[in-house]
Amino acid sequence: MAQPWKKKTCYWMKAMLLALWFSGIHVLADAAAAVSKEQNQLRFSKEGQFKILQVADMHFGDGKSTPCKNVLPNQMRGCSDLNTSAFIHRMIQAEKPHLIVFTGDNIYGKDAKDAVASLNAAFAPALSSNIPWAAVLGNHDQQSTLSREGVMKYIVGMKHSLSQLNPPGVNIIDGFGNYNLEVSGVEGSSLHNKSVLNLYFLDSGDYSTVPSISGYGWIKPSQQFWFQRTSKKLRRAYMSNPEGQKSAAPGLAYFHIPLPECASFDSSNFTGVKQEGISSASVNSGFFTTMVEAGDVKAAFTGHDHLNDFCGELLGIHLCYAGGFGYHAYGKAGWARRARVVLATLEEREKGGWGEVKSIKTWKRLDDKHLTVIDAQVLWSKTSAGSRRKKKIGGI
Structure with a gap:
């Protein structure tokens, strides 16, 4: 028994x-x-909103064994890459973004013994959230056990990743991680089959490969040609709508290394702080001018300079830093790690339903007790853009 x-x-x-x-x-x-x-496909919510969380410069190493940099003495004990992961989890819970964008230096190659293990750990919060995400490369991602191409290929194959190695059908283009994503209108609206917000991702390189030019890399002519052609195609598709849109859908650009034009700003004409120099390429490849000529990009978002988190407008385009996010990245003791959020909102029509993008706003959150929101600002609005066009037509 x-x-x-x-x-x-x-x-x-x-x-x-x-x-x-x-x-x-x-x-x-x-x-x-x-x-x-x-x-x-990516799509605006039924509330007419699309929110993007930008994570810049995680500098992820080997996890718990990788110590923090530039934190207060009372924060140092037990501080590691895990603090970076915890911050991402908190941001996801607080903001509930529709897309997470990682803008390079996702892993710090010199302190990542195994690139695959570090990439898995670095992006783990995004993977577990079931939220779509996209990434570009910085200047440190390839310094571990994978080549730059290898890192991007691995990112492309990860769960929920919308990243692409390079544009389909484009045989010759510099770098790895040049692609675009389209965000369609609300399901069931008249624009549900149209991209009402276009996202551009570019590989800004790592270091100059030209012996006579020192410093960091830059966005090359082949990439700019792809951007011009893609922007033109998207503008034509959008303006062919039966409702007869007269202007292009707004666009946002994401890449790692800031443009030389970021040096045009000072405290009188930007929102945020500038606590270090602009570490752009030592040559100007003209990508800012290319964006101005295209006419659809309203803001470009970068990382790289961890102690800068400002946003300034030049010729109708905001150039924005996210501020340092990762705890193994250099920072400033007592100056909280931070993340940038962007919110695009559609116009609500009188007869119900949703129309085009009405406004694009941004703010940052600090990794403090309350995830404090700072520096909220409007990057673009349809009303102000229309007013500028009228002034231009009127010759004023």
């Missing part, structure tokens, strides 16, 4: 196996949902 404890153990084991079996079904269901979600 079986002993009572043996019966209980048997029942417990059966229950555990059933739980594992049902758990497996649940995991498979979640995976199926994730695949379905990834197949769907």
Whole structure:
């Protein structure tokens, strides 16, 4: 006769196996949902909003064993890459973004013994959130055990990643991670099949490969040609709408190394702080002019200079830093790590439904007790853009 404890153990084991079996079904269901979600295009929410969380310069190393840099003495004990991961989790919970964008130096190659392990750990919060995400490379990502191309290829294949190695059908283009994403209007609206917000991602390089030019890399002519052609195609597609849009859908650009034009700003004409020099390329490749000529990009977002978090407008385009995010990245003791959020909102029409993008706003959150919101500002609005066009037409 079986002993009572043996019966209980048997029942417990059966229950555990059933739980594992049902758990497996649940995991498979979640995976199926994730695949379905990834197949769907980016789209504005039913509330007419699309929110992007920018994470700049994680500098992820080997996790718990990788110490923090430039924090207060009372913060140093136990501070590691895990603080960076915790900050991402907090930001996701607080903002509930529709897209997360990582703008380079995602891992700090010199302190990452295994690039794959570091990439998995660095992006783990995004993966577990089931939120679509995209990434570009910085100047440190390739310094571990994978080449620059290898790093980008791995990122492209990760769960929920919308990143691309390079544009499909483009045979010759510099760098790895040049692509665009389209954000369609609200499901069921007249613009649900149109991209009402265009996102451009570019590889700004790592270091100059020209012997006579020192310093960091830059966005090359081949990339600019792709951007021009893509922007033109998207403008034509948008303005061919039966409702007859007269202007292009707004665009946002994301890359790592700031443009030389960022040096045009001082405290009188930007929002935020500038606490270090502009570490752009030592040559100006003209990409800012290319964006101005295209006419659709309203803001460009970068990282690289961790102690700068300002946003300034030049010729109708805001150039914005995110501020340092990662705890293994250099920073400033007592100056909180931070992240930038961008919110695009559609216009609500009188007869119901949603129309074009009405405004694009941004703010930052600090990694403090309250995730304090700072420096909220409007980057672009349809009303102000219309007023500028009228002034230009009127010759004023």
